[in-house]
Amino acid sequence: MNSPTHRSAPPNGARWLTQALEAEGVRTLFGYPGGTIMPFYDALVDSSLKHILVRHEQGAALAANGFARASGQVGVCVATSGPGASNLVTGIADAMLDSVPMVCITGQVATPLLGTDAFQELDVFGLTMPIVKHSWLVRSVDDLPRVVADAFRIAREGRPGPVLIDLPKDVQLADASHLPAHVPAHVEPPPAPADAAIAEAIAALAAAEKPVVYAGGGIALGDAVQDLREFVEASAIPTVMTLRGLGALPPQHPQSLGMLGMHGTRAANMAVQESDLLLVLGARFDDRATGKLAEFAPFARVVHIDADAYEISKLRSADVAVPGNVGHAIRALRAAFPSPKAHQDAWRKRCAQHRDRFAARYDAPGQHIYAPALLKRLSELAPADTVVACDVGQHQMWVAQHCRFTHPRNHLTSGALGTMGFGLPAAMGAQFACPERTVVLVSGDGSFMMNVQELATIARCRLPVKIILLDNSSLGMVRQWQELFFAERYSEIDLSDNPDFVALAKVFGIAATRIDARDDVEGGLAALLAEPGPALLHVAIDARANVWPLVPPNTANSTMLESNPAHARQEIPNAIPA
Amino acid sequence: MQYRLDLVLQPAEGALLRVIGMAERRGFAPRAITGAPVATDDGRWHLQLVVDSQRPPETLCRQMEKIYDCVSVQMTALEGASA
DSSP states (O other): OOOTTOTTSOOBHHHHHHHHHHHHTOOEEEEOOOGGGHHHHHHHTTSOOEEEEOSSHHHHHHHHHHHHHHHSSOEEEEEOSTHHHHHHHHHHHHHHHTTOOEEEEEEEOOGGGTTTTOTTOOOHHHHTGGGSSEEEEOOSGGGHHHHHHHHHHHHHSSSOOEEEEEEEHHHHHSBOTTSOOOOOOOOOOOOOOOHHHHHHHHHHHHHOSSEEEEEOTHHHHTTOHHHHHHHHHHHOOOEEEOGGGTTSSOTTOTTEEEEOSTTOOHHHHHHHHHOSEEEEESOOOOHHHHBSGGGSSTTOEEEEEESOGGGTTSSSOOSEEEESOHHHHHHHHHHHOSSOOGGGHHHHHHHHHHHHHTOOOOOOSSSSBOHHHHHHHHHHHSOTTOEEEEOSSHHHHHHHHHSOOSSGGGEEOOOSSOOTTOHHHHHHHHHHHOTTSOEEEEEEHHHHTTSGGGHHHHHHTTOOOEEEEEEOSBOHHHHHHHHHHSTTOOOSOBOTTOOOHHHHHHHTTOEEEEEOSGGGHHHHHHHHHHOSSOEEEEEEBOTTOOOSSBOOTTSBTTBOBSSOTTTOTTTSOSBOOO | OEEEEEEEEOSOTTHHHHHHHHHHHTTOEEEEEEEEEEGGGTTEEEEEEEEEOSSOHHHHHHHHHHSTTEEEEEEEEOTTOOO
16 A cells, blocks of 8 residues: 555655654654554654654653653654643653653644544643643644754753644645755753853852852753862862752762752751852752742842743842853852862861761661662662662652762652653653663652553563562552641552552563562662663562651751651651751 | 733744733733734734732743743833732
8 A cells, every 4th residue: 555655755744754853863752653643653664763652642751751851862752633642741741840851743633624623633732831842733834844943942942841743634744845854953052141140149159158059950951060060079068959950969979968858858958047158050949949938048148040040039039140051150150169268167067067967877677678778779789870760759759868879860750740650651761862771760659550551662672671669558658748747647548459560560571579578678689680671679668668857848948857756756856956 | 919011922823822821820810911913013913911910020021031932021010000
């Protein structure tokens, strides 16, 4: 049968698009075919693009998302109209909130049928408007070159994010022989901040006695990891990181106080609360980082440097606003602070003492496997450049607290949207982006089941993703909040009827082992990492285990719980000592 | 507090929805809207949008500037207006 895009046929819109993706440098894309996107899938037959057929469109969007997070390149996903398109939505929203560059392509009913409630017609252009940087409903094939060039440019430029191209079927089939070949657009980095603003920032930092660097996801997005490290090395300013900033400083760096916020370290939160100057680099005062905003860093002036001017003074008014290129700004600061300031020595010492005094402990009592200790051991056993993806919940916070990241792009975590089900497809995408590296998924029994179908994709592609499934047979983070803040009235958190995860993995053709004793951790991790193909380690943990420290919601970060105050009032003080 | 936003928008599909949606999502209730495409300005929309909010209006202006179809935005506080 002759297809509309057979090699000998004149190129149509779909063929033009696959060639444009090739010209753009896209090698891998994730998707799921259906009625209105069939011309595109027909054109794929003659294309060099490597299409990964997932088992659910949400898996496609989150795999493209993980691919982009790990590589820094644009992730591409494809779906048909209607439910195919709506299934992408969570993955697109996740990319929007975490500033992940993606191009999402959806089929759409033919233009004469638009607005008629045709089969699988859905206004995905309208549906996704709040969760994309930009989007297009392409009504004419003549618009394709401009749209595709703009799409890849917009996804990457400034603060990255997802864009959506909705492509009616007749546009895909239209003659495109007259269209020029696609030329990738040049993307300019964000402009350098104004000299006057940088000078003001330098002056503020020099005058401070208790400065703290507060580094966020914008460090990696701005390719400023090395700049930050050199600046902190030179200035020796104590540094805290957000969830998405973790890895900006290498593990065990003398100035690193770890993560701030709700599940941050005591040393990080104490430093911020006592600080007289916060140097905010590519961060946005997220509520999980600040706790009660009105009581966040109450003594600090704020110097806020961010590529997105909107973030400056959105939640916390900046005393010195420095919109623009974060890397450029950090290099200017580095030049101004070639060595530590003597008048900040006492502060440095205090922060270091707190870091040592409140370091995480791994000698938890009991016989159950202690997840923090297992994750610490994972980081010791796995290669330093291992990519660790995780899902959302207690295990996500344990990963942030106890895994050691050598670069923020090695830590794939759904920070802002908190997407359960993120981990498995994201790990899959990361493994495609980094085939030579170890990719580990740490998941929980709740999250894992949300995109468990992608085990089939992993098995089919023989992707050597290593899965650590921390199973407490419950929705642990919800259970923890019900225990602490809802008077132990447990509501719909019981997952004790989980499937047999070892058997489940094996059904998909994936090697799997279960461990439930501390003595099994070392061997279990070693065997998992030694497995040449995909493998799952099912880890039974104590359902009563909680994530500590914890700043209760709507509370200042100075109030950090280390245990349930209703159970152990005398154990550990719940407030930062004066 | 009420503010008037004077917006110039590209004549692109969805441009109106983007700016009105942005205002509402960011906590600025629309109170009045007037505007039309202007033939002498390449068909761009010239739109006046009156919004009401207790939030700082600068944050909305900066969000509007991030909308790719938004060519320009100017904000004016409306004296004496009440919610």
